[in-house]
Amino acid sequence: MTTTPTGQRGDQPETLAELLDALEGRPALSVAADLDVDLDGHRASVVGYDELVALDLPSLPAALALYRDRPVESMDAAALLSSVGLTAELRVRGVPVARIGDEAAPSALARALGLGPVELVPEGALLALTRRRG
């Protein structure tokens, strides 16, 4: 196995494709997290369960707004998460509505909607829409 010394320039990845190449065959990551976050006015919690990282938002509109303003394309996020063995799960008031990354099974519906390699949980979205805040 070859390693890339940190702090040396010239062989550092500058694009996502180069980063994915650099991560090829390397160990996966495990994440434990218990965070309260505010993402541009949307309060959320982030909980890490080793291979799964859950982002819990207070409403479906908040989730859609964050998706619209996401800093990276879903295709890139999926590839990067998969390369380090992580799955991100989007929840609305505790109910899973979508997954992306290593353990996600991308839905035909998500592709048809132009969402990229995202696994949608339709029943979760319905529950999130109909459940009263509590």
Add this chain to the structure above:
Amino acid sequence: MSDAPDETTTWPELAIGLYDRLTGRNAEITYEFEDMEVDVPSTTGEDPEYAYWRVDGTLTVKAREKE
């Protein structure tokens, strides 16, 4: 400081730097945030838009073997 890393200019550089610190030393890194406020740039180029993030809590990352 002689061992200070060079300035990171792209997200992939930042990501691989953090990854190498974790896996190169078989480390576990814990970050404790206390109402940390960050303006996150949408790009590393000129005139990026900024998103406001606030983070409070604990994040621990470590390497594990792929299954």
